[in-house]
Amino acid sequence: SVGGRSCRRLSGALVRPLLDSVDCVLFDCDGVIWRGDQAIPGAPQVINLLKESGKKVFFVTNNSTKTRKMYADKLATLGFHASEEEVFGTAYCSAMYLKTVCRLDGKVYLIGSPAMRQELEAVGIQQTGVGPDPVSGKQSDWANVALDPEVKAVLVGFDEHFSYMKLNRALQYLSQQGCLFVGTNRDSRLPLEGGKAVPGTGCLLQAVETAAQCQAQTVGKPNRFMYDCVASQFGLSRDRCLMVGDRLDTDIMLGSNCGLKTLLTLTGVSTVADAEAHQQSGCAERQGMVPDYYVESIADLLPEYF
């Protein structure tokens, strides 16, 4: 749809024309095809049948705690037919971003997970920083903490060992001339079952940005690099792609930013009321968070198409 988005329920006779109009479907993971360690009922069948009917399917997630391999294993366990090459998480995409866009010549100071370290190493980028980094000494010691002279970029992803000392080390690296500053994503919370949530990477990134007094370049949705990364490897055409997600501010916004068709599924974070509020706001920027269509669950596609 050009111009205003419709936010229409996708059902009955609308399903087949939409799916016939695309060659490729990009799925967010958490809240869309699974929740935590449980597949959304019917989701594996939908995705497996889409692939059998000739569609290209990709898994596009802001979560930086797993490698492509770890995602492929989880997908297989839950009954999805998927290969590593179809998975685009921010651990992998950040490594690709540093290598192909930044053409980084040096090491990374990594606030992140062992999975991020693996993806960096897989593209030949050395890193330092994974694991606990407890504080010791006093302010003048912190300001003069030992730095690796080969570090030329700071990369911030999800890190359960985030600490004052890591924040300080990032500030000291970013105070050096020419140091790159990249974040995986800005999600403020990771939602869990039962309405609970834990702090997301956006919190850690905000802390480092406040210290550094400058903004990081982020790789994850809604920034278009995630889509560009898939499109360049598989030769996609944006007007033949559908982006499916549960968050208006990341998934649907990515689709809008890249000119894809968009489908909101209600098994995760955002609601139809959220989408309608954006639609009725009269704010141009918020129109990008209005999906073309919504479904209760991606399982609703099953009886209509197959």
Next chain:
Amino acid sequence: SVGGRSCRRLSGALVRPLLDSVDCVLFDCDGVIWRGDQAIPGAPQVINLLKESGKKVFFVTNNSTKTRKMYADKLATLGFHASEEEVFGTAYCSAMYLKTVCRLDGKVYLIGSPAMRQELEAVGIQQTGVGPDPVSGKQSDWANVALDPEVKAVLVGFDEHFSYMKLNRALQYLSQQGCLFVGTNRDSRLPLEGGKAVPGTGCLLQAVETAAQCQAQTVGKPNRFMYDCVASQFGLSRDRCLMVGDRLDTDIMLGSNCGLKTLLTLTGVSTVADAEAHQQSGCAERQGMVPDYYVESIADLLPEYF
């Protein structure tokens, strides 16, 4: 000065009329009367002579790492005549804010220092949280971390043991109905000798605010509570007060917010060029960061007044 601020160099014949026009002088500490562990040369003499000539003098600092007693001891060591009652740091002022403004009936979850714990306990407020809090387990464990049912407020100050688990614990408390959210201050960095800096409380507060998806009430400069706290205890009249500081965004802004006369000293963070940029911006909000006067050092007051 009513309306526009002048940002004039305070020297020669201007010193006596300004000091004669006030009964009370409020000094920021770091960058104004000392730097790190060294007194600014001449500062002790100026402050001691101001007091001998009958002025009330107060020390007003956003630093939350020391109790009033610890500040009084440091002041004495560096040659300043000062008592505990003249010191208003954010450790003390946050405790007063929770007790007198919030009328807190419950415990505090404290991201902060042992000094903050002492000041809370001194006004009868119980707390939990000081010291290391390393991560363990997985996401669902973090979301269900044990909480103290008596906690009714989260207070964020400087904490070198800041960690992901503390951030998470703050989020879980703030997700409870009616939990208060207070921060000591928003300073993004603590400047050190030689142009170096370490991350300030503002970084930690931003991380917690991003997780909680709401803003804390802050106690420190430029919020007027710090001045109100001094004024209510000592019966000050705002048009007979001078605020002296090295930062335009905290010290001078506090003075403007409270209707005090303001003096920038150039021994710390801000420059005359910074002040002139605010003055010439045409932005109403930035006029509050233009001081009435500036001096190279508060020692420059010495030959002119005494």
